[in-house]
Amino acid sequence: MEGFGRRLENEREIKGYTKRGGSKILGFSENVFGTYEREEASHSLDTLQKVSKLFDVSIDYLITGKEFSPNAGRAVSYQSFKEVLNVFHKYNIKDSYILKKNDWRLLEKEEVIELSKHFDWVAHKAKNK
Structure with missing residues (x-):
């Protein structure tokens, strides 16, 4: 599942969690989150549900990198959204309105x-x- 680990890492960083902190919140042993980010371990549906709830994203987004957008009637590219976030980061804009x-x-x-x-x-x- 190429990209799953990258999306997981990005969502964790957006929320401000460390790998250990993310593992603890989700009820995993200390290093489990890191193995998911490195895509060294398989994850269960239960794990996907917990992660999706913690980060407030869909399981589909975690797996495919696309989220359904009812306004556009089409999938929104994760990469496009990440590029927008990079612009905010470049100009040191924290807690942007677009994320609220x-x-x-x-x-x-x-x-x-x-x-x-x-x-x-x-x-x-x-x-x-």
Whole structure:
């Protein structure tokens, strides 16, 4: 399962856990999380469920790197999202609004469209500098 370990490591780092800390929270022995990240150990469905719940991602995302997006009606590329996160990291933006899923749930459709249009406008301005 190429990429599973990479996604697991990324999610762990986003949450701020160490490998040992992640193992402890999930009820594993100290080094188990590291073996999953290095893809040295197989994982059970129960393990996938625990990890998916801890990181608040789907099992499908952990396995394939794609998450269903009901707004787009298609899968969102994990790599594309990671590239966006790298931009935030580059500019030292921590706890970005884009990661605050609870805040997104408060928005109505019109507000999401407004944010999208504003982002398009700002990106257009940046291109035309």
